[in-house]
Amino acid sequence: TTSYADGSEEPLCMNRTTVYLRGAGGFSKSSPPYSFASYSGNDTPAVKIPKTQPFASFEDVTQPSQALLHRLSGDYYPLHSDPTVAGIAGFPRPILHGLCTLGFAIRAIIRCICRGDPDMIKALSGR
16 A cells, blocks of 8 residues: 555555464465364474573563554554454464564664674564
8 A cells, every 4th residue: 555645646655564364374275274273383393492501591571562552653453452353363362563573582682692782783684
């Protein structure tokens, strides 16, 4: 969706939305009907966890209303605010946005590895 200021033909902003429903499938004839009750997506970690101790650890706390603050950016996806929608998606409560999680991870890296210097981060990405 492209938004324009009143009377202008120059784009003010462009929004792109993608909805990811974990394990939903159902996009082909060979894909069986989906049920969150039978979803086993958490059974296997995506990354093999080493048996060694971490060389750094970081603990932080989020506030119960943290996900609601992200709505100020214009993201009104109810998975982050509505307990019913979160429950349908298989979560016990609304979840934090991925960008918030990425922000917390980068803050931990800055504090634990970059000795508090954010200028040491040259690039970041997440998926």
